[in-house]
Amino acid sequence: MGYKTLCFGLLCILLANYIYLPIPENIEERWKVQFLDAGIRMLSFMAKMFENMGLMKYQDFLSILLRLQLTKPVSDENITVIDTDFSDIPVRLYLPKRKSERKRPAVIYIHGGAFTLGSCKLHPYDYLNRWTANKLDAVVVGLDYRLAPQHPFPAALEDCVLVIKFFLQDTILQKYGVDPTRICISGDSSGGTLAATATQLLQNNPEHKDKIKAQALLYPGLQFIDIWMPSHRDYEHGPFLSREIGIKLGCLYVTEDTALPQAMQKNEHMPKGSRHLFKFVNWSDFLPEKYKKNHVYTEPSLGKLNAFYPAFVDSRLSPLLVSDSQLQSLPLTYILTCEHDILRDDGLIYITQLRKVGVQVTHDHIEDGIHGAMLLITVPYNLHLGLRIRDKYISWLEKNL
Numbered sequence: 001m002g003y004k005t006l007c008f009g010l011l012c013i014l015l016a017n018y019i020y021l022p023i024p025e026n027i028e029e030r031w032k033v034q035f036l037d038a039g040i041r042m043l044s045f046m047a048k049m050f051e052n053m054g055l056m057k058y059q060d061f062l063s064i065l066l067r068l069q070l071t072k073p074v075s076d077e078n079i080t081v082i083d084t085d086f087s088d089i090p091v092r093l094y095l096p097k098r099k100s101e102r103k104r105p106a107v108i109y110i111h112g113g114a115f116t117l118g119s120c121k122l123h124p125y126d127y128l129n130r131w132t133a134n135k136l137d138a139v140v141v142g143l144d145y146r147l148a149p150q151h152p153f154p155a156a157l158e159d160c161v162l163v164i165k166f167f168l169q170d171t172i173l174q175k176y177g178v179d180p181t182r183i184c185i186s187g188d189s190s191g192g193t194l195a196a197t198a199t200q201l202l203q204n205n206p207e208h209k210d211k212i213k214a215q216a217l218l219y220p221g222l223q224f225i226d227i228w229m230p231s232h233r234d235y236e237h238g239p240f241l242s243r244e245i246g247i248k249l250g251c252l253y254v255t256e257d258t259a260l261p262q263a264m265q266k267n268e269h270m271p272k273g274s275r276h277l278f279k280f281v282n283w284s285d286f287l288p289e290k291y292k293k294n295h296v297y298t299e300p301s302l303g304k305l306n307a308f309y310p311a312f313v314d315s316r317l318s319p320l321l322v323s324d325s326q327l328q329s330l331p332l333t334y335i336l337t338c339e340h341d342i343l344r345d346d347g348l349i350y351i352t353q354l355r356k357v358g359v360q361v362t363h364d365h366i367e368d369g370i371h372g373a374m375l376l377i378t379v380p381y382n383l384h385l386g387l388r389i390r391d392k393y394i395s396w397l398e399k400n401l
């Protein structure tokens with residue numbers, strides 16, 4: 001009895017400790033966010049504990065929990081939902097049932113999850129893609145690219161590009177009644193990274209140039225170079241996505257070597273001779289004054305890591321690393337950034353860079369926004385913030401696709 005009470009007491013103290021990290025004042029449904037944030041930190045703590053005990057890998061524990069949220073392809077009165085594959089990569093299609101005189105627009109949606117977790121079949125993505133198909137009378141393609149660490153960089157990107165190329169074939173567009181001039185690539189978080197990179201690759205390939213009308217990037221991560229920007233500093237402990245979790249999972253896309261996340265924590269993971277890349281991500285140059293606050297620019301230190309990972313100098317990992325001439329050719333762009341998000345500055349920098357070369361960008365900044373909020377739009381969470389983000393994104397698509 002005494003032992004159990006002691007354990008229970010310790011657990012309560014632990015939970016309380018987790019719950020009482022302050023959540024910013026201006027957050028909508030603050031108590032709910034507080035509770036969800038505590039939950040995420042608890043689960044991350046448990047995942048770390050299980051990993052330390054040698055029971056299972058950190059990401060495997062989170063992956064098992066997420067699997068509880070997988071859905072079957074269920075059609076409804078408006079939308080036919082089909083699981084199939086494109087170029088051997090699993091996809092879930094959302095096809096509107098109502099008759100249409102015109103060909104339909106299409107959205108290819110790339111889910112987030114730090115390249116390591118998630119699926120287009122997770123409840124919130126299934127819900128979002130169905131909603132998009134219904135609202136826009138659009139064909140929506142969700143895809144399940146291969147995940148890290150089993151499939152490291154650039155596997156995820158290769159799969160996304162293969163699916164998009166498959167879909168862009170005339171015969172396929174015709175089969176699904178898609179208007180080839182109204183195709184958008186969208187993604188959130190690491191899905192936003194993949195959407196941005198895939199769009200760059202296609203636009204700079206003569207065979208596929210101008211086949212994508214628009215890209216929509218929802219709180220995307222866009223670089224692995226400088227992990228100590230103002231947003232990393234201000235939101236290091238979350239809410240929702242802490243710098244530690246982001247680094248721990250994100251690194252797995254490159255390697256399972258634990259020296260990498262350690263170096264990245266200290267912002268000293270970049271290889272010798274890569275200083276010339278800093279100019280692409282120099283927040284001191286690209287960030288609007290408002291977001292710099294009192295932060296002083298410090299350069300990442302070079303050459304501290306023994307191993308060399310070519311991914312870090314590759315724009316297919318960090319889409320911010322491309323030249324102006326490559327940026328110039330990019331299509332109409334929507335970028336949504338959240339204030340309370342370690343990845344905020346990645347999005348802000350891309351917006352500055354794209355506008356500088358004349359790409360048309362719509363930017364929605366959510367002042368009380370939190371990274372990953374759209375993953376919490378379904379029951380039992382029904383997070384209103386996530387629904388607001390969804391509505392902003394959908395209304396942009398309605399006007400622009």
Ligand SMILES: *[C@@H]1O[C@H](CO)[C@@H](O)[C@H](O)[C@H]1NC(C)=O
Binds near residue numbers: 076077078134
């Ligand atoms: C079907 O579409 C109508 C009109 O948009 C909507 O009111 C209804 O909720 C939709 N049904 C489902 C199951 O989403």
Ligand SMILES: *[C@@H]1O[C@H](CO)[C@@H](O)[C@H](O)[C@H]1NC(C)=O
Binds near residue numbers: 285
């Ligand atoms: C970053 O930008 C600042 C301000 O323009 C400049 O002083 C600094 O040299 C730049 N650093 C690098 C590595 O590009």
